[in-house]
Amino acid sequence: MTVDGVVKFALPATVALTVINGVAGCWLRVRIAAGNYGEEATYEARGETFILKPATFAPPVIHSLRLGYNYTTQQRSLACKTYNNFVYRDCGVESRPFQPFMRSADTEPALYLGFSQKLANRAMTLYVRVEPQLYGKDATGASGAAPPAAPVVVWEYASAATGGWSPLFARDETSAFAERGLVTFIGPADAVLRSEFGQELWWLRARWAGGGFAREPELRRVMVNTTWALQGVTLVDEVLGSSDGSPDQIFRTTRTPVLDGQQVEVREAPTAAEPGVQAAATARGEPAARLPGAWVAWEEVADFYASGPRDRHYGLDRRTGQIRFGNGQRGMIPAQGANNVRAARYRTGGGTLGNLPADVITQLKSTWPYIVGVSNPEAAAGGADEESLASVKARGPRTVRHRGRAVTRKISRTSPSRPRRMSCAPGPSAPGLPRAHRAG
Numbered sequence: 001m002t003v004d005g006v007v008k009f010a011l012p013a014t015v016a017l018t019v020i021n022g023v024a025g026c027w028l029r030v031r032i033a034a035g036n037y038g039e040e041a042t043y044e045a046r047g048e049t050f051i052l053k054p055a056t057f058a059p060p061v062i063h064s065l066r067l068g069y070n071y072t073t074q075q076r077s078l079a080c081k082t083y084n085n086f087v088y089r090d091c092g093v094e095s096r097p098f099q100p101f102m103r104s105a106d107t108e109p110a111l112y113l114g115f116s117q118k119l120a121n122r123a124m125t126l127y128v129r130v131e132p133q134l135y136g137k138d139a140t141g142a143s144g145a146a147p148p149a150a151p152v153v154v155w156e157y158a159s160a161a162t163g164g165w166s167p168l169f170a171r172d173e174t175s176a177f178a179e180r181g182l183v184t185f186i187g188p189a190d191a192v193l194r195s196e197f198g199q200e201l202w203w204l205r206a207r208w209a210g211g212g213f214a215r216e217p218e219l220r221r222v223m224v225n226t227t228w229a230l231q232g233v234t235l236v237d238e239v240l241g242s243s244d245g246s247p248d249q250i251f252r253t254t255r256t257p258v259l260d261g262q263q264v265e266v267r268e269a270p271t272a273a274e275p276g277v278q279a280a281a282t283a284r285g286e287p288a289a290r291l292p293g294a295w296v297a298w299e300e301v302a303d304f305y306a307s308g309p310r311d312r313h314y315g316l317d318r319r320t321g322q323i324r325f326g327n328g329q330r331g332m333i334p335a336q337g338a339n340n341v342r343a344a345r346y347r348t349g350g351g352t353l354g355n356l357p358a359d360v361i362t363q364l365k366s367t368w369p370y371i372v373g374v375s376n377p378e379a380a381a382g383g384a385d386e387e388s389l390a391s392v393k394a395r396g397p398r399t400v401r402h403r404g405r406a407v408t409r410k411i412s413r414t415s416p417s418r419p420r421r422m423s424c425a426p427g428p429s430a431p432g433l434p435r436a437h438r439a440g
Contacts, residue, residue, distance in 0.1 A: 001030075001060040011069075086197040109208045113222060114201035119187035126183040127226035128174050129378065133216035148212025151176040155185065158194035158203045166190075177206075177217035183229065186253060223377065229361075231354030231383060232259055232347040240264075240323065240343055245336035247327030253349040256321040257386070262346035264300070264314055264323060266334045269293040293337070295344065304330035317388055354383040 015026050038057035043050040080091040084102040091098035113126075153176040159166035168188065194203045207232025233255065240251035243266070300310040304326050307313045313331045314322040323343075325334055334341055361376040 001062070036412065045380055069338060077092075088198065111206040111219075112196055113206075114196065114199060116201060118191060118202050121187045121189045124185055124187050124224070124370070125226055126185075127221075127223040128177065128180060128183060129220040129222070130174060130177055130180045131220050131392070133215050147214060151178075151211035151213050152209045153177065154207045154209045155183070155307075156205050157188050157191050159188065160190045160192040165205070165207075174214065176211075176213075177219065199289070221377075226377075228351075229376070230347070231351075231380070232349030234345065234347050236345050238343045238346070239339045240341045242338045243325075243336055243341055245333060247325075247333055249325045249334065251323045251341055253321035253323070253343055253346060253348075256319065257348060257350065258318045258321050259347040259350055260318075262300070262316070263297055263344040264295050265295040265344045267293045267337055267340035267342075268296050268335050293335075293340070295342070297344070301331075307331040330339035350383050351385045352383050354380055356380045371436045 017024055018027050020027050036057075037059045038055060040057075041055040041407060042053045044053055045051075080098065082089045082091055082098065082100055082102070085104050086411065153172065155168040155170040156165040157168045158164075166188070168185055170183050171186035172183050173179075175181075191202055193200050196203055235253075235255060238254060240253065243249060277403070296312065298314050300316050303306060303312045303315065304313060306325055307330045309328055310332055312325070313326060316322070316414055317324075326332055356376070356379065358379045361374065361380070364371070
């Protein structure tokens with residue numbers, strides 16, 4: 001063992017299981033049978049003095065050890081199977097010729113979903129949970145290269161009409177697996193059983209048909225019969241009060257806060273000058289001959305600055321549920337009437353109280369036909385409470401200072417690594433401001 005080399009031997013048939021240092025195994029050993037790797041230290045007499053002769057031991061140090069073997073047998077194989085495209089294929093005995101490697105029939109990447117039962121011919125949903133991409137994670141494209149075209153994902157199903165794959169007209173909220181969402185479709189009536197990956201099931205697939213992914217998507221889960229849930233209560237046709245025809249009237253909802261998506265209506269008498277009100281009455285099935293007017297939807301605005309005398313506008317304070325109408329000059333005044341102002345539909349609720357962990361929501365508050373139970377496989381998130389007054393006071397001055405503009409570092413052309421100054425270009429919301437200013 002003084003030089004690199006190979007040791008070859010024939011393994012005896014009498015190797016036995018032995019315990020060495022508490023480890024049971026089939027052991028081999030190498031021992032020194034004669035000689036040595038040097039001499040011990042000695043003293044040599046020279047006159048009246050002794051000279052030390054150092055030891056010359058130089059034992060070998062093994063850097064690596066690799067074991068290999070050749071195995072031969074005269075027995076014939078009893079069976080042979082190949083594994084291609086996730087499918088095992090019986091090739092019989094060894095004497096029969098067979099093809100070991102077979103190319104996949106798919107020329108484009110695809111996601112296959114197999115179902116043990118045929119999908120009903122009605123609206124179906126698939127919830128696709130996409131693993132979020134962390135900031136700074138390496139992209140698939142080369143650095144500095146132009147971004148690829150938007151990916152195109154096509155949904156298909158095994159069809160009896162074509163004997164292959166047919167388009168599945170689905171509404172995909174995931175934007176080609178870029179974000180989580182629902183895939184909604186109608187269960188195809190002509191779907192057939194198809195053998196894929198050695199399993200005969202009712203198959204759907206999402207096929208990558210074109211474009212490119214800046215980062216390859218990663219799916220966490222795909223779930224059937226799933227829909228979005230919002231923590232809130234829906235109120236319908238709540239009468240807010242009666243208009244007396246005065247300017248700047250204020251009404252309030254009974255529940256607060258008011259979530260986005262509300263619809264406020266005012267009952268107005270149809271006139272020849274406004275045929276739209278008459279049309280709204282007949283569309284609702286309310287003949288104008290028997291009713292004093294029709295419910296007309298008004299539009300929410302942030303303020304009445306741009307509102308005209310005939311604009312059906314209102315302002316809303318979502319925290320208090322206060323609804324304010326115009327004064328006849330800035331925004332139209334609701335016509336005088338009894339109980340003629342209502343919230344046709346609005347939702348209330350929300351907040352951090354609804355941010356519950358997964359598998360906590362398991363009870364139905366009201367019964368629904370054909371539904372046995374519910375659960376939330378993912379944690380509920382997104383709820384936020386009202387911003388505190390202290391936070392508003394801290395955020396307000398900063399917003400006034402920067403006006404939504406981006407601050408960048410301007411680099412010298414002659415010295416790219418040396419910043420010259422901090423500059424800020426005014427945005428569209430602040431025309432005419434100086435190009436350099438102090439930004440918060």
